[in-house]
Amino acid sequence: MTKVYFNHDSLCVEVLSARDVIPLDPNGLSDPFVVLELLPKRLFPKTHEQITNVQKKTLNPIWDECFEFGVSLEACRSQQATLALSVWDKDVLTADDFAGEAYVSLSRVPGVNSHAPPDPLRPIELPLMQLHDRNHPILQILESRTTDKLAIDFVKKQKLRFAEQ
Structure with missing residues (x-):
């Protein structure tokens, strides 16, 4: 809450x-x-x-x-x-x-x-x-947006979380 x-x-x-x-x-x-x-x-x-x-x-x-x-x-x-x-x-x-x-x-x-x-x-x-799947389609779509710095930063942060688990 x-x-x-x-x-x-x-x-x-x-x-x-x-x-x-x-x-x-x-x-x-x-x-x-x-x-x-x-x-x-x-x-x-x-x-x-x-x-x-x-x-x-x-x-x-x-x-x-x-x-x-x-x-x-x-x-x-x-x-x-x-x-x-x-x-x-x-x-x-x-x-x-x-x-x-x-x-x-x-x-x-x-x-x-x-x-x-x-x-x-x-x-x-x-x-x-x-997010349990490091290959989730949403992450793949965001990763493909190579000119979108926000999307790339978000994907990097999510991948770091997977690495820590």
């Missing part, structure tokens, strides 16, 4: 909780954390990804953490402006495991195309997506 809204030159993201995270540790649990990132980078060149704390040994983590991104309203109104939330399982001796990701179109976020976010702001539930 997440709350996202635009308020006074900042995009505010509240990462509340998740449920039924896939078990990625030998004990049948996970140590999940969330990476928040604004995309595409050309719209948000000065923002950096932000990360929640790790919630140990759980499939139903509660973070209740707030993050702010100092961004312009104009950038958020772009049809391409997106908040990416990636869930990972923290590992000590090996690379962290990718658990899934979700995306929020910023043009639909309260406060972006309206004057103020509603009060009270209702949380949204974002189903996590996972």
Whole structure:
């Protein structure tokens, strides 16, 4: 569950909780954390990804953490402006495991195309997506777009995730 809204030159993201995270540790649990990132980078060149704390040994983590991104309203109104939330399982001796990701179109976020976010702001539930097939047709189509830097960067990032698993 997440709350996202635009308020006074900042995009505010509240990462509340998740449920039924896939078990990625030998004990049948996970140590999940969330990476928040604004995309595409050309719209948000000065923002950096932000990360929640790790919630140990759980499939139903509660973070209740707030993050702010100092961004312009104009950038958020772009049809391409997106908040990416990636869930990972923290590992000590090996690379962290990718658990899934979700995306929020910023043009639909309260406060972006309206004057103020509603009060009270209702949380949204974002189903996590996972791409299991490194030869998925969507990745092949994106990879064939050799002049599209965004598509190529996206495919590279996905291939890195496959390599880490």
